Amino acid sequence: MATPSSSSTNIMLSITEKKTTSIDLYRPLRNYIVFNYSEREAQNLEDDLQSLKEMRSNIERSSAADSVHARRDLLQSYFKALTAVESRFPISPDKDHVNSVTFTWYDAFKTRNKASQQNVHFEKAAVLFNLGAVHSQIGLACDRSTVDGRRQASHSFIAAAGAFAYLRDNEATKASVGVSTTVDVSVECAGMLERLMLAQAQECVFENTIAKGSTPGVCAKISRQVGLYYEEAVAALNVAPLSQHFDRSWVSHVQLKAALFHAEACYRYSVELHEKEEIGEEIARLNTGITALSDAKKSAPRGAPQQILDAMNKLEINLNSNLDRAMKENDRVYLMRVPQVSSLAPLPSFSLVKPMNMNDVLDASKDKMFASLVPDNSAKALSRYTEMVDDVIRTQAEMLQQGSELARVNLKEMNLPDSLFALEGHSVLPTALWEDVEAVQVSGGPAALQGELQQLQDLRRVNHELLVQTEELLQKEAAEDAQFRSQFGTRWTRPQSTTLTKNLQDRVNKFAANLKQAGDSDGKIERSVRENMALMSILDTRPIESALPTLARPIMSLDANEDAVVGALKQSLRQLEALGAQRAGLEDMLKDMKTKDDILPKLMTSTGSYEDLFRKEIAKYDHICEQISQNLQAQERLLLQIQAQNSQFASTFNVEDYKASCEKCYKHIEAAVAKYREIKENINEGLKFYVTLQEAITNIKQQASDFVMTRNIQCREMIEDVQRQISGLSFQDGRNSSTHNYSSQTVPTSTPNTARPHTPYYQQPPSGYVQQPPPYSMHPPSGGSPYPPQQPGQQPGPAGHEYGQPAYPGWQGSYYNPQGQQPPYHNGYHKQ
Structure with missing residues (x-):
């Protein structure tokens, strides 16, 4: 029942709260979680279930003796909890729902009337009614004899009006659909109470107006x-x-x-x-x-x-x-x-109060109660909203990127800001060409080519010296072999050196020929460096931009407005840069908004249409979308302005002639880079050739050295054998001419194993002895070469490679020349 209260001016009304009966929410909700989710989930949500149970018990025990502010806070917290329950626990008579919970509430104005429903909206409607009633009681308790008291009372009545308006708009209809309910939570009663509370709030304002x-x-x-x-x-x-x-x-x-x-x-x-x-x-x-x-x-x-x-x-x-x-x-x-009274116009009125917006007060989206329970419909709705947001973000991001690209292309076509830099003496190379020059300068530039040519000469000299040393080894061994052959005649039976070293000598001769041809290529490179040094010298300029032409002011000026033209163009470019920075900031804002845009809690607590919520939530992107649109429109206008200003700038400073000079310089630099790369490539090929050839010559020199060493060992053994043969012939001649009768002497036969005749060096070794072949067999089988047989078309190659195979893919070694191809060091090393 309404309760009147008096003040120094007048009396007002407050609303008595509704009463309810006890109910168990804990057990039915927990059973639902266990059945539809898991026991573990129920255990994880135990604290939330206990909190809900405690709040409902406090609502049941609430009385006028309790603090009105404590009752207000309890009702607001319980309403938020009910919003979380509504989205996760379907409470209805349906067998698959939570059907063992029945809410019972008595009418606040006719306390004998009551209604019972298995509907959480009925519970929420009753809580909202009591929240409005408590706010009215807070307002009635204020001391309206003071200005602050009247202001506080007005605020409380406004809050009460907000609670009743929220009840009328959100829960009253849902609580009375298809079932009986109490009149106090009907749409009509909630609307009447909202008007009553607004009247009392405006009355407090009137009292303060009179007092002022x-x-x-x-x-x-x-x-x-x-x-x-x-x-x-x-x-x-x-x-x-x-x-x-x-x-x-x-x-x-x-x-x-x-x-x-x-x-x-x-x-x-x-x-x-x-x-x-x-x-x-x-x-x-x-x-x-x-x-x-x-x-x-x-x-x-x-x-x-x-x-x-x-x-x-x-x-x-x-x-x-x-x-x-x-x-x-x-x-x-x-x-x-x-x-006449009937002819009078209505008295003018002015409202200074309106119902408090309870959406923020009763917003349960920030509460974490039952947050881990996400029904399928909420997940699907979230996915749909996420797609809507992604579409907005993608569309706006594309617009921003297109805007930046449009600005870049337009400036490039107008040769800005390079023209302004040139006017200040800071000409700029195209990025690709600048990178090419930078690479040339990092590698040493044209000035370093002489040092690399010297490396080629040094490597050629080393290779030549190795070849001479190899030939000297073979020639010395051949001379010694010829001397012994002349000395011993037919007794010197080992093969001639010239026969055994034919393959080695052929390879040495081929290396010498290739080395001579490489020398010719070196000469061509040296001539190319001398002839093109003037062209390439520009690449040694540091920084390279200092070699570019500059944009000069006109010698004669008719109106002396050059500075104004330049200043206006610079100012416009600064504005364009600011718009670009703004776009970058807007893009970051879009990404940040998307990251923070989590509407799942609101979806879980929403009591209306998802589509309405989507429209409301997606509308928060409208502001930034409008800013992006304004930015692009401003840029479009600014580019037109810059185009006109640049035309005036170009005619004033004769930019066309400057651009022609720059193009000529660019072509000069491009030609220098191309020639430098060509020479550098030839030099690198030469260095690789000489290094690879040095490995091959070192290898063949080692073979020659091993051959000479083996021949020397065999030479000493053959000399000893020939000497023994000569000594044996002399001894036989002595016996034939002796006066003694050696035939009468008795040759012992009882101990044949105690004395063995001398076995020549080349006779068959004793049984069980395995003779190891020397590194180079001096007696090739079947009259063939003593070296391992080569495959058809195979030639010896550098160390680490099978002879006959090129050392590097695509490079035909100078000592390997299949199918009559030209030596690559000549073709790839010196470009014809």
Whole structure:
């Protein structure tokens, strides 16, 4: 039931809270989690279940003895918890839902009436009603004898109006669909209570306006709005279902307040009319106020609030007093016609209050209760919203990139800002060409080519010396072999050196021929360096930009506006750069917004259409999309301006001739880079050739050295064998000429194994002895070469490679020349 309260001015109403019965939410919800999710999930959510259970118990035990502020906070927390429950636990009679929970609540105005529903919206509607009731009680408890007290009271009534408006718009309909409910949570009752709370909030504002001494016109407008709010409440109370639901004295209170503030507005407005000397309308307004008060008092039932009646009587006295004064003045002075009441315009009104927006107060999206339970419909809705956001981000990002690319292309076509840099003496090479020059300078540049040519000469000399040493080894061994062959004649039976070293000698000769051909290539490279050094010398300029032409100011100026032209163009380019920086910032903002845009909590707590929520949430990107559009439009205008300014700049500073000079210089540098690369490639090929050839010559020199060493060992053994043969022949001749009769001597035969005749070196070795072949067999089998047989077409190659195979892919070694190809060191090394 409504509770009246008196103050120094007037009395107001507060709303009594609804009562409920005990209910167990813990067990049914936990069972649902276990059945649809898992026992582990139920254990993880134990704290949330206990918190919900505790809040419901506190709601059940709530009484007037508790602090109104504590009850307010409890109701707000419980409502948020119910929002989380609504999105995760379907409570209804359906067998697959939570069907063992029934909410029961009593009507706040007819306490014998009650309703029971298996519907969480009924529970939420009751909680919202009680929240509005508690706010009204807080407002009624404020001390309205002070300015701050009236301001606090007004704020509380506004909050109460917000709670009832939220009930009407969000839960009242859902709580009464297809089932019976109490009248106090109906749409009609919630709307009436919202108007009543706004009337009392505006009344507090009116009391403060009077206390501040505001003008009669302002007071009239504010008091008239108070009356209008009360009149709207009276209109709702006089129709079903509220017409028979409220106590008569309570209805009488609202009706009397409506008449009181209508008359108050007439009184305040008449004072303003009197000051304007509009006496005729003043009399009509005073009569209207008196009539309103008289009619209200006549229809007031017994037991009507005496304080309101006293205020009405006091106001009626003031109205009559002013009416008498106005009529006398009109009769004696003004003689104005008094208009009919029906012809008067409605009194002006002005509202200074509106229902508090409870969306933020009751927003459960930031609460973590039951956050781990995500139903499929919420997950699907989130996916759909994410696609919408991705589409927005992708579209805007593409627009930003296109804008930046458009600016870049336009500036490049206008040769900006390079032309301005050239005017300041800082010409710029194209990026690709600058990188080519940088690579040339890092590698040493043309100045370092002489040192590399010297490396070629040194390597050729080393290779030549190795070949000479190899030939000297073979020639010395051949000379010694020829000497012994001449000395011993037919007894010197080993093969001639020239026969055994034919393959080695052929390879040495080929290496010598290739080395001579490589020398010719070296000469061509040296000539190319000398002939092109003037062309390539530009590459040694550091920095290379200093070799470029500069853009000079005109020698003669007719109007001396060059600085203004340059300044305007620079200013426009700075603005264009600022727009580019803004685009970069907008792109970062888009990414940051997407990262932080998590609407899952709102989806989980939403009670309306997902599409409505999507439209509301996606709208937060509208602002940045508008900024992107404005940025691109500003850039488009600025590029047109820059184009015009650049045309003036080009004609003033003769940019066309400068560009022609730059193009000529670019071609010079490109030709120098190309020639340098050609020579550098030939030199590198030469260095690789000489290094590879040196390995091969070193290898063949080692073979020659091993051959000579083996031949020397065999030479000594053959000399000893020949000497033994010669000694044996001499001994036989001695026996034949001796006077002694060696045949009469007895040769022992009893011990044949105690003395063995001398075995020649080349006779068969004893049984069981395995003779190891020397590194180079001096007696090739079947009259062939003593070296391992070569495959058809195979030639010996450098160490580490199978002879006959090129050392590097694509490079035909100078000592390997299949199919009659030209030596690569000549072709690849010196470009024809």
